[in-house]
Amino acid sequence: CALKLSSEQVALMLDRLAGSAEEGMVSRWTFLRKFQQFYECQKNIALTNDLVITNSKPIRMLQAEEVIEVLQGPESEKKSGIERIRGRAIRDNSVGWVSLSGNQGSVFLKERPKPFVSCLMDLPLEKNFQTTGEA
Numbered sequence: 001c002a003l004k005l006s007s008e009q010v011a012l013m014l015d016r017l018a019g020s021a022e023e024g025m026v027s028r029w030t031f032l033r034k035f036q037q038f039y040e041c042q043k044n045i046a047l048t049n050d051l052v053i054t055n056s057k058p059i060r061m062l063q064a065e066e067v068i069e070v071l072q073g074p075e076s077e078k079k080s081g082i083e084r085i086r087g088r089a090i091r092d093n094s095v096g097w098v099s100l101s102g103n104q105g106s107v108f109l110k111e112r113p114k115p116f117v118s119c120l121m122d123l124p125l126e127k128n129f130q131t132t133g134e135a
Contacts, residue, residue, distance in 0.1 A: 016034065017030075017031065017034060033114060036069060036070075036114055037069070037070040037111065038067055038068065038069050038070065038090075038111070038112050038113065038114050038115065039067070039068050039070065039085070039087070039100075039109035039110060039111055039112060040065060040066070040067050040068075040109065040110055040111075040112040041062045041063060041064050041065060041066045041067075041068070041108065041109060042064060042107050042108055042109065042110050043064055043106065043107075043108055044061050044062065044063055044064055045061070045062050045098055045099065045108045045109075046058040046059075046060075046061055046062070046098070047059045047060055047061070047062050047068075047087075047089065047094055047096040047097070047098050048096050048097050048098070049096055049097070050097060051075060051077060051084055051086070051097050052077060052078070052079070053077055053079070053080060053082070053084075053099075054079065056097065059094055059095075059096040060089075060094055062089060062098060066089060066090070066091055067089075067090040067091075067112065067115050068085075068087040068088065068089050068090065068098065068109070069087055069088045069090060070085050070086075070087050071085075071086045071087055071088055071095065072085065072086035072087075073085035073086055074100060080103055081103075082099050082100075082101070082102070082103055083099070083100045083101065084097050084098060084099050084100065085097070085098060085100065085109070090115060
């Protein structure tokens with residue numbers, strides 16, 4: 001999927017990145033945060049192997065409140081006109097196509113910010129890691 005941007009769009013994008021740059025550098029994390037897109041399932045829906053719904057086979061069901069990262073799209077399925085994305089489920093890294101909404105207007109996916117994981121208590125990163133309390 002090729003992305004076609006005008007020179008004005010490229011300039012705007014670079015200006016926006018430069019605003020978050022320190023010492024002329026943009027970290028990978030900062031760059032990705034600006035361009036990654038995530039959705040949260042509002043209702044259970046099938047993650048399928050093909051953009052075209054009639055050709056597709058289910059990979060698995062996405063559950064309500066599950067998060068999916070957009071890899072491609074949204075693209076409109078030609079027959080139904082339903083907007084679909086190709087994405088990666090955060091829970092288990094399953095990749096497939098899923099509809100944003102149904103042909104009757106049911107919303108299946110809602111855009112959300114990138115999920116972050118945080119540690120709520122001290123936890124060793126390795127099973128046998130020993131600390132002495134000395135710095």
